[in-house]
């Protein structure tokens with residue numbers, strides 16, 4: 001029988017994290033993410049996991065990364081200013097190659113901004129918020145069900161690629177409660193970090209095989225037996241710091257390529273009524289629902305419109321958007337910010353299509369009518 | 381019985397990154413001596429550090445080691461203790477790392493009474509970055525960013541830790557490494573947060589600016605300005621002027637340790653909902 005639950009987006013993310021095997025959470029409360037720690041404070045002790053409310057967001061992400069070093073699947077969640085504070089810790093997890101899930105329930109800004117309002121203004125922060133060259137994976141669930149399934153996928157990718165993964169949610173998804181039919185747990189794939197094949201004395205935390213650029217990492221059970229060093233400094237295969245230019249360059253490239261070369265697995269998107277469309281809308285997250293309503297309305301009025309909805313938003317689906325450029329004369333990008341993903345779209349289109357936008361950073365959701373109006377203008 | 385130091389070191393990483401004559405080696409040696417007396421297994425020990433000269437200590441010991449961000453060793457250590465409560469978790473980092481940028485984590489760890497040992501390698505200066513003043517730089521002394529002498533007040537690490545609720549607080553120095561080792565051992569044994577203010581020396585960055593550039597002279601200076609608690613009572617207030625008291629200041633084994641408290645509130649196994 002299908003498992004129907006009435007939950008909001010935050011609660012679904014928290015429950016999915018537990019199902020994915022998350023057993024460590026550290027965070028600092030902030031609207032609109034607080035239902036995540038509230039649920040986990042209750043649930044973690046029930047499943048033998050650890051919940052901690054720490055003194056700030058910096059402590060929280062460093063603690064979550066350290067728990068991952070110690071073998072635990074771990075997560076932290078925040079919003080706006082809290083995500084800004086987490087950036088140095090995010091970079092540390094990238095450099096140390098620690099699996100980690102970071103939930104960003106986006107709100108407007110800069111600064112304290114609009115604490116209770118939905119926004120998509122962290123799209124670029126997710127990619128470039130921490131300093132230094134690096135690659136990031138970020139997913140943007142568009143529905144309540146996806147809050148659940150994308151969280152599980154986020155953990156799986158974090159474990160498989162030994163990297164932090166961001167979940168970009170927003171206040172609309174976070175606080176929307178509805179009945180959701182959850183997939184039976186046994187139908188869901190759960191990925192655990194690959195374990196060292198060598199004895200502890202021969203283990204090197206960044207030694208890769210010829211076939212896999214992602215080195216194994218001891219899990220919770222194996223951690224005590226495997227002694228190794230990790231640092232945020234550029235490192236060699238042993239985990240110790242190096243300034244050797246050849247080694248550093250090779251390692252930086254490997255860290256980027258382990259993600260870029262796995263795009264077939266990481267990429268996820270939806271084509272909605274694109275088949276016969278003449279105009280394409282690109283939208284993601286909760287805002288894609290407004291686009292969907294607008295498209296239905298437009299089609300009822302005889303306008304052939306469809307949508308490309310990235311679900312994995314980083315790495316950006318460059319190839320997919322390039323192909324849209326070959327097919328569509330008009331492309332409309334809609335996002336709840338003053339223009340962030342649109343820059344990536346523009347880069348991918350290389351001038352092939354005419355680019356239009358419906359952008360808004362007012363704390364209020366973009367209404368389907370706004371997108372519909374743009375569709376009409378463009379189709380005229 | 382003499383300590384087999386190489387057994388605890390990553391000998392292929394030697395020589396140390398530290399300047400010859402740096403106090404950090406004395407503190408690290410005292411810590412290894414304390415661990416040796418406790419007969420702890422290397423597999424059971426995690427050493428976490430932040431960023432700075434002292435923090436590089438984690439790279440030399442053959443334990444589980446994590447070299448984190450500037451100021452962030454304590455939250456990392458906190459998480460590791462929660463994940464593996466039977467392991468011994470030690471923070472080894474500098475005064476700037478633990479009391480300036482990491483000061484918030486420091487006081488909260490004291491309050492939380494989690495069973496980790498925080499060794500503040502206190503050389504009164506930012507050694508690594510070139511001698512800028514730290515929260516423990518003595519008033520009046522010179523630093524690259526206090527060229528006319530420090531006008532800022534300094535923390536008393538012992539008072540800070542006690543005020544924040546730490547349940548074991550001691551101060552030792554590189555001028556008396558045997559006592560320092562004993563304080564470290566007692567701190568390691570203590571079930572709860574332990575803070576050891578380990579007065580160290582940076583002749584390169586602090587000494588040189590304050591007419592104490594010779595490492596031996598600087599250790600002598602530390603010897604001259606420290607008084608053990610057991611002797612302090614006999615001294616007049618005038619004699620105690622400008623002195624730093626060493627010894628164990630506070631020990632309260634009665635307060636509940638945080639990880640234990642957490643695991644006790646976890647539901648018994650038969651009630652768990654397995655997902």
Ligand SMILES: Cc1ncc(C[n+]2csc(CCOP(=O)(O)OP(=O)(O)O)c2C)c(N)n1
Nearest residue numbers: 431432433434450474475476477506507508
């Ligand atoms: C976020 C951040 N800010 C500043 C620095 C630069 N920095 C590195 S070590 C250090 C001070 C170290 O002083 P202390 O902790 O006393 O260690 P010591 O070198 O004296 O042992 C500073 C300011 C940094 N690495 N990261």
Ligand code: SF4
Nearest residue numbers: 398399402433507582
């Ligand atoms: S700069 Fe100072 S603290 Fe750093 S290694 Fe040299 S003497 Fe030690």
Ligand SMILES: [Mg+2]
Nearest residue numbers: 474475505507
């Ligand atoms: Mg210092």
